Amino acid sequence: MSTHVPAGFKWWSGGKSPYNVSYGKLMMWLFLLSDTFTFGAFLISYGTVRVSHDYWPDPNYVFNAFPFMGHANLPLAFVSLMTFILIMSSVTMVLAVHEGHKRNKYGVQKWLGWTILGGVLFLSCQAWEWTHMITGSSPVLLDGQVQYIGSTITMNPYGPVVQGLTDHGHAVTQTGPVAFGGFFFGITGFHGFHVFSGVLLLVLALVWTRMGRFEKVGHYEMVEKIGLYWHFVDLVWVFVFLCFYLI
Amino acid sequence: MSNEAVIQHGAGTHEVHGDHHEGHHHHETFITKYVFSQDHKMIAKQFLITGIIWALIGGAMSVLFRIQLGYPEATLPWLEDIFGHWAKDGRITPEFYYALGTMHGTILVFFVLTAGLTGTFANLLIPFQVGARDMASPFMNMLSYWFFVLSSVIMLSSLFVQTGPASGGWTVYPPLSALGDATQGSKIGMDLWLISMAMFVVSSLLGGVNYISTILNLRTKGMTMTRMPLTVWAILFTALLGLLSFPVLLSGFILLLFDRHLGTSFYLSDIVLAGNILPNEGGSAILYQHLFWFLGHPEVYIIILPTMGLVSEVMSVNARKPVFGYMAMIASMFAIALLAFLVWAHHMFVTGMNPFLGSVFVLLTLLIAVPSAIKVFNWLTTLWRGNLHLTPAMMFCIGFVSMFISGGLTGIWLGNSTLDLHLHDTYFVIGHFHIVMGVSAFMGMFAGIYHWFPKMYGRYMNNTLGYIHFWITMVCAYVIFWPMHYEGFAGMPRRYYDYSNWESFKQFVELNKVISFAAILSFLVQILFVFNFFYSIFKGRKVTTKNPWKSNTLEWTTPINPGHGNWPGEIPEVYRWAYDYGKDGVDHIDQITPIGENESKEGH
Numbered sequence: 001m002s003t004h005v006p007a008g009f010k011w012w013s014g015g016k017s018p019y020n021v022s023y024g025k026l027m028m029w030l031f032l033l034s035d036t037f038t039f040g041a042f043l044i045s046y047g048t049v050r051v052s053h054d055y056w057p058d059p060n061y062v063f064n065a066f067p068f069m070g071h072a073n074l075p076l077a078f079v080s081l082m083t084f085i086l087i088m089s090s091v092t093m094v095l096a097v098h099e100g101h102k103r104n105k106y107g108v109q110k111w112l113g114w115t116i117l118g119g120v121l122f123l124s125c126q127a128w129e130w131t132h133m134i135t136g137s138s139p140v141l142l143d144g145q146v147q148y149i150g151s152t153i154t155m156n157p158y159g160p161v162v163q164g165l166t167d168h169g170h171a172v173t174q175t176g177p178v179a180f181g182g183f184f185f186g187i188t189g190f191h192g193f194h195v196f197s198g199v200l201l202l203v204l205a206l207v208w209t210r211m212g213r214f215e216k217v218g219h220y221e222m223v224e225k226i227g228l229y230w231h232f233v234d235l236v237w238v239f240v241f242l243c244f245y246l247i
Numbered sequence: 248m249s250n251e252a253v254i255q256h257g258a259g260t261h262e263v264h265g266d267h268h269e270g271h272h273h274h275e276t277f278i279t280k281y282v283f284s285q286d287h288k289m290i291a292k293q294f295l296i297t298g299i300i301w302a303l304i305g306g307a308m309s310v311l312f313r314i315q316l317g318y319p320e321a322t323l324p325w326l327e328d329i330f331g332h333w334a335k336d337g338r339i340t341p342e343f344y345y346a347l348g349t350m351h352g353t354i355l356v357f358f359v360l361t362a363g364l365t366g367t368f369a370n371l372l373i374p375f376q377v378g379a380r381d382m383a384s385p386f387m388n389m390l391s392y393w394f395f396v397l398s399s400v401i402m403l404s405s406l407f408v409q410t411g412p413a414s415g416g417w418t419v420y421p422p423l424s425a426l427g428d429a430t431q432g433s434k435i436g437m438d439l440w441l442i443s444m445a446m447f448v449v450s451s452l453l454g455g456v457n458y459i460s461t462i463l464n465l466r467t468k469g470m471t472m473t474r475m476p477l478t479v480w481a482i483l484f485t486a487l488l489g490l491l492s493f494p495v496l497l498s499g500f501i502l503l504l505f506d507r508h509l510g511t512s513f514y515l516s517d518i519v520l521a522g523n524i525l526p527n528e529g530g531s532a533i534l535y536q537h538l539f540w541f542l543g544h545p546e547v548y549i550i551i552l553p554t555m556g557l558v559s560e561v562m563s564v565n566a567r568k569p570v571f572g573y574m575a576m577i578a579s580m581f582a583i584a585l586l587a588f589l590v591w592a593h594h595m596f597v598t599g600m601n602p603f604l605g606s607v608f609v610l611l612t613l614l615i616a617v618p619s620a621i622k623v624f625n626w627l628t629t630l631w632r633g634n635l636h637l638t639p640a641m642m643f644c645i646g647f648v649s650m651f652i653s654g655g656l657t658g659i660w661l662g663n664s665t666l667d668l669h670l671h672d673t674y675f676v677i678g679h680f681h682i683v684m685g686v687s688a689f690m691g692m693f694a695g696i697y698h699w700f701p702k703m704y705g706r707y708m709n710n711t712l713g714y715i716h717f718w719i720t721m722v723c724a725y726v727i728f729w730p731m732h733y734e735g736f737a738g739m740p741r742r743y744y745d746y747s748n749w750e751s752f753k754q755f756v757e758l759n760k761v762i763s764f765a766a767i768l769s770f771l772v773q774i775l776f777v778f779n780f781f782y783s784i785f786k787g788r789k790v791t792t793k794n795p796w797k798s799n800t801l802e803w804t805t806p807i808n809p810g811h812g813n814w815p816g817e818i819p820e821v822y823r824w825a826y827d828y829g830k831d832g833v834d835h836i837d838q839i840t841p842i843g844e845n846e847s848k849e850g851h
Binding site for chain 2: 022023024026027030031033034035037038039040041042045048049052053153154177178179181182183186190
């Protein structure tokens with residue numbers, strides 16, 4: 001070795017080392033690492049099944065609806081709004097943790113409240129999107145007849161267009177790969193379940209903050225740990241968004 | 248979460264009571280001490296005893312199907328008396344036979360050799376050997392045990408449902424496992440199996456997160472990572488493997504549950520069942536196998552790594568020598584843990600996988616032979632010219648190494664995809680994995696139990712029974728599994744109900760009787776062990792000294808029956824590694840002895 005490292009040399013010069021965490025936070029990091037593999041397994045499964053199909057629905061066509069906009073064709077507009085809401089809730093979460101570091105109880109309460117609102121809004125958006133997909137109806141050539149069906153885990157109306165066949169002015173399609181619905185509802189549902197759990201945790205943190213529990217303990221580390229989870233759920237959404245809406 | 252409280256509680260009590268038995272604690276009821284205990288030692292005992300109960304159930308199952316395999320023509324009325332229509336006319340029915348095989352695998356792999364093994368020794372040894380009052384979160388630790396109990400209850404209940412437990416093999420491959428109409432065992436028994444395993448994953452996750460955090464964050468002063476005993480290193484790698492592979496299994500099971508009940512097609516495509524064309528399309532049964540084996544392969548290392556750690560420690564103590572190649576042991580465990588994630592598809596060579604991809608997995612699989620061989624040579628060199636104390640624990644260590652070599656060598660055969668085409672799903676595979684991860688792991692676990700029994704219960708196990716246990720287990724294990732390799736070469740497939748119907752396998756009728764006889768004998772001797780275990784808890788010879796094996800590790804600096812909190816007063820500080828045996832002519836120097844002025848510089 002040409003460079004000599006003196007004894008006691010400090011490798012980390014950026015303030016508090018990120019590796020010097022409490023066991024509680026370490027546990028949360030380990031859980032998130034583990035959960036990464038759960039989502040990773042789902043997304044990789046989705047990928048392998050998707051590439052094994054000759055045809056896959058075009059997300060610009062599947063996700064083009066927006067509440068109260070009728071049949072306007074707005075590809076990915078609604079999901080962009082959902083994503084924006086969730087990412088903003090991460091910003092408010094950062095602010096809650098920041099106020100926690102300053103031991104500002106009311107600041108923590110305020111920003112936790114906004115974060116909860118963001119989570120609830122996101123879930124509501126997801127509920128609308130699911131409802132729209134399941135109850136929506138598209139003309140599909142099924143058993144030799146044009147039928148109007150929605151998108152479920154066993155039925156997919158977003159197949160290839162049947163050339164030269166229209167019904168009331170709409171292009172008629174064949175049925176698409178059923179795996180689409182299974183993976184879409186399965187994975188966004190699993191993510192939604194995580195968001196829902198996160199909202200419950202945030203509500204718990206808000207109640208504890210109001211009760212003064214963290215003031216008594218002397219730190220807001222629990223808020224920080226729940227924050228880690230919340231950011232993780234956001235990050236997972238970025239991948240879900242990528243895999244289902246963009247690709 | 249209540250670690251601070253535990254510390255004060257444990258320490259405070261002992262200032263008053265000194266070295267008394269843990270039963271003298273204040274504020275402890277039967278419920279908090281024996282049932283919902285948050286003391287790592289009690290949780291370890293709970294895991295161990297639950298594991299022993301499961302081992303008896305799983306072992307008894309193997310006795311039943313060995314009766315069928317060894318004596319297929321025999322009619323035993325007592326079987327019908329016990330099992331009713333499952334053993335009509337005194338013969339195990341085919342459905343029962345498959346259920347027995349499936350549950351034997353599930354129980355032994357997950358409930359005994361994962362939860363029973365890691366749950367016991369991680370809980371017992373991590374806080375003791377790193378110098379902590381308890382686990383990072385004693386509460387989560389308790390939850391980990393009770394999720395295991397919940398999982399156990401669900402799995403046990405599946406044995407008693409009308410249509411019987413899961414019977415599609417312990418790997419529960421779809422489409423068989425996904426379609427309730429396919430077999431009896433694919434009905435409610437399969438659901439209970441999946442739900443039980445989901446609970447098991449939760450238990451394993453709660454435990455694993457705790458083990459890693461405790462090892463990384465709660466080591467006592469002076470206990471650097473490279474001063475830790477190899478047991479703790481082994482458990483660290485085991486916990487990491489479980490943390491990263493069990494969630495993938497959970498994902499696979501969730502998709503399987505959806506396929507079973509929601510009509511999705513993750514694993515199903517183009518299936519005709521009882522003359523009906525099923526609507527499922529586009530799924531892939533191979534996808535399940537990938538998800539399963541992404542856990543399934545690391546799982547065998549989850550089973551064997553802790554026993555490698557136990558054996559390294561017990562062997563060093565009983566050879567009165569430092570373990571040979573401490574850093575090499577850590578490095579090879581790291582290599583095994585890493586490679587464990589990159590070899591899963593060697594279970595799938597015959598699924599129609601691309602042969603080129605297969606050859607990549609052959610290469611990665613054979614690479615595991617390198618760290619495994621390093622470990623074997625290190626054990627042999629630890630024994631070499633040692634002052635061997637052949638306690639039952641030490642005998643089992645040596646038995647472990649013997650088994651690991653025998654089973655490991657046949658692994659090199661199976662790892663080659665070209666050979667695997669012939670040997671896949673034959674008795675060669677059964678012989679291989681039972682020796683290398685079944686018997687080996689049990690040997691390591693027994694070594695751990697005999698060695699740490701005095702720390703758990705303040706008494707010794709009976710040595711004579713221990714030696715009988717060892718020799719009969721050792722001989723029977725080889726008599727059972729060695730001939731299976733020959734049967735496998737001859738093409739005898741696994742999981743068949745009655746081989747005497749095949750002209751090719753008639754030559755093995757007598758051999759199968761021998762195997763069955765040895766299997767039954769070895770089961771009986773395990774009952775002897777269980778007797779010894781429970782008898783010694785109450786009547787065993789009492790331990791009279793803190794450090795009966797003259798060992799260096801921290802657990803032997805605690806009182807004979809430590810209370811919750813482990814050390815009365817301060818936690819000791821550590822000055823050296825755990826393997827200063829025979830250094831400078833001194834028999835052993837424990838970790839809490841400061842380095843002397845004239846001490847030589849070997850070790851750490």
